[in-house]
Amino acid sequence: MNSPAQPAAKPEKIRCDACPVMCFVAEGRTGACDRYANEGGKIVRCDPITVLDRRLEAGGEIRPFLKDDWDGSVLAGDDLFVSAVGAGTTYPDFKPAPFIVSREVEGVDTVTVVTEAIYSYCGVKVKIDTDRHLGHEGAKVRAKGEVVGLVITSEYGSQMLSLGGVDHLTGGSKSEGRVTCDTLMALCNREAVELEIEDGATVVVQAGQPPIVDGKREERMRVGCGSATIGMFAGHWQGLVDEVVVVDDHITGVVSEHQAGKVIGWPDTGIRINGRRSTPGRYFQVAEPGLGWGGTDIEDPLSILGEWRAAKGATEGMTLLMVSTTGEHAAAYRLDAELRPQPVPLSPDLQETVDLIAENCEPALCTVMFTGGAGGSLRSGVTRNPVRLTRAVQGRRATVTVGGAECFVWPGGGITLMADVTQMPAQSFGYVPTPALVAPLEFTMPRADYVALGGHEGAIRALSDVLENGGEYGAEWRALPREAGRRAQPARGADATPDPKHRP
Incomplete structure (x- = not known):
C-alpha cells in the first residue's frame, strides 16, 4: 500500500537586514518596502544600480556593463559616476557602504562612497510660483486628511511650504506617519500630490510642473510686486x-x-x-x-x-x-x-x-527640494570615525551628492543638505515602513583624504571591478545621462530596456 504523498516543503523565508523592520521574505517575494526581494535564497535590490554616464549626453552608445559583454577598454573615471540609486543600504550602519568606488578624475585618485540612506530627519521645502493666496503663514497643510507640514514665509512671487520632518513621521499617530512618508516619497519622485491648506486653498503640487490651485492651473509667476x-x-x-x-x-x-x-x-x-x-x-x-x-x-x-x-x-x-x-x-x-x-x-x-x-512673467512651476540630515549613523558606512566625515564635508574636502545631483549643505553642525529632486534619476526615492524615507547619497573626495579620515580602506574597489561584479545586493545596472533627471532612459546591458522597477 502506497503511503500518502507528503506535501512539498515550503521554501524557507529569509530575513532581510536592509532596514530596522527586518522582514522575513519568501522566495520570489519582496519585503514591506518593495525594494528588496528574496531571489534564490539571497536578498537582492529590486532596482538596478544606476550609473551616470557623460557620454550619453553627447549621444554616445549605452555602455555594456554586463560582465560577459564588457572588455574594460572604454572606461574613463571622469565619464562615469556610480550613484546610490539602487545600490543598497549601510544598515545596520557599522558595515562599509555598499560601494566604495575608486576612479581617476582629472589625474586624481578619487573615492566615491555610495549608499541609500534611511532618513527619519527629512522633509521637503516646496516653492509654489503663484501670487494667489494659498494660506496664512503657519497654517497646517494636510494630505489625505493628515497634517504633514505647514505654510512658511512667502518669497518673491512664490508661496512656500515646509512638509515632513521627524515630528510628523514618528511623533504623531501611525496614520500621520504613514501619510507623511507617502507624501514625501511621491513629491520627491516627481509625482503629483494634492494638499489642503487650513482655511486656504487646495493645491496640486508636482515638481517641475505648474501648480493647480483650487482646480485652476497656474500659468505665470508675477513679474514683481x-x-x-x-x-x-x-x-x-x-x-x-x-x-x-x-x-x-x-x-x-x-x-x-x-x-x-x-x-x-x-x-x-x-x-x-x-x-x-x-x-x-x-x-x-x-x-x-x-x-x-x-x-x-x-x-x-x-x-x-x-x-x-x-x-x-x-x-x-x-x-x-x-x-x-x-x-x-x-x-x-x-x-x-x-x-x-x-x-x-x-x-x-x-x-x-x-x-x-x-x-516678463516666468512660467509658474513647483519646486521640491529634498531636505535631510545626513549626520547620523550612516556616516559609519563611510568611516570608522564619523565626525571626521562631517568635518570633511564642512571643510569642503568632501563633496555630497544625492543621486548624482549637487547639494547645498547648510553651514553649522552636522550634514544638513538640500537638493532639487528634478536633477535626480526618476524614482530615486523609496521608503521603509518604520516609517522613513530612503534617499541616494554619495560622498566624493580624494583617496588620500578618505584614508586620512578613517575610511574603510579595505572596502575600496576599482570602478572596473564594481561594474564587472556588482555588489552585495546584486549586479544589475542601468546607464543614464549625467544630467540624471532630464533625459533618463533606463537600460540594462547593451541592448535591453526593461522596466526600471524591475522585479526578480
Whole structure:
C-alpha cells in the first residue's frame, strides 16, 4: 500500500537586514518596502544600480556593463559616476557602504562612497510660483486628511511650504506617519500630490510642473510686486493713460505718486487708494489675500479706490488702467462728470503694455527640494570615525551628492543638505515602513583624504571591478545621462530596456 504523498516543503523565508523592520521574505517575494526581494535564497535590490554616464549626453552608445559583454577598454573615471540609486543600504550602519568606488578624475585618485540612506530627519521645502493666496503663514497643510507640514514665509512671487520632518513621521499617530512618508516619497519622485491648506486653498503640487490651485492651473509667476511693476513699465504707459494702478496683495503701486512716475514727470491725478500708505505710490493691505486680482480677494478692482479729488488734479475724462502683477487681470476706465470711473474698452496700445507684463512673467512651476540630515549613523558606512566625515564635508574636502545631483549643505553642525529632486534619476526615492524615507547619497573626495579620515580602506574597489561584479545586493545596472533627471532612459546591458522597477 502506497503511503500518502507528503506535501512539498515550503521554501524557507529569509530575513532581510536592509532596514530596522527586518522582514522575513519568501522566495520570489519582496519585503514591506518593495525594494528588496528574496531571489534564490539571497536578498537582492529590486532596482538596478544606476550609473551616470557623460557620454550619453553627447549621444554616445549605452555602455555594456554586463560582465560577459564588457572588455574594460572604454572606461574613463571622469565619464562615469556610480550613484546610490539602487545600490543598497549601510544598515545596520557599522558595515562599509555598499560601494566604495575608486576612479581617476582629472589625474586624481578619487573615492566615491555610495549608499541609500534611511532618513527619519527629512522633509521637503516646496516653492509654489503663484501670487494667489494659498494660506496664512503657519497654517497646517494636510494630505489625505493628515497634517504633514505647514505654510512658511512667502518669497518673491512664490508661496512656500515646509512638509515632513521627524515630528510628523514618528511623533504623531501611525496614520500621520504613514501619510507623511507617502507624501514625501511621491513629491520627491516627481509625482503629483494634492494638499489642503487650513482655511486656504487646495493645491496640486508636482515638481517641475505648474501648480493647480483650487482646480485652476497656474500659468505665470508675477513679474514683481505692484511697486516693482511700475518701476519697470512706467515709461511704457506714459502718454497712453492718465493713471495706472497695479493691484497686488503685498504692495499695490500707483504710477502718478510713485518715484518712477515723478522722475518722468507724471502729473498728479487726485486718485485715492483704500489701503495703508507706505511710501509715495506704494500701499499695503488694500484688500484681504485671496485668489482674485493680484493675490487679493477682490473681483472688482474699483473696490480699492476712494473718491477722486478734484483739488489734487482729478478731472472729467481722465483715463485709468488697473492691472495685476501677472497681466492676467486688466481693465480700463474713464472718469465721468462726477469723477467716478466708468469701464471703457482696453485700447490696443494699453493691451500691448498688459501683454508686456505677461511676457516678463516666468512660467509658474513647483519646486521640491529634498531636505535631510545626513549626520547620523550612516556616516559609519563611510568611516570608522564619523565626525571626521562631517568635518570633511564642512571643510569642503568632501563633496555630497544625492543621486548624482549637487547639494547645498547648510553651514553649522552636522550634514544638513538640500537638493532639487528634478536633477535626480526618476524614482530615486523609496521608503521603509518604520516609517522613513530612503534617499541616494554619495560622498566624493580624494583617496588620500578618505584614508586620512578613517575610511574603510579595505572596502575600496576599482570602478572596473564594481561594474564587472556588482555588489552585495546584486549586479544589475542601468546607464543614464549625467544630467540624471532630464533625459533618463533606463537600460540594462547593451541592448535591453526593461522596466526600471524591475522585479526578480
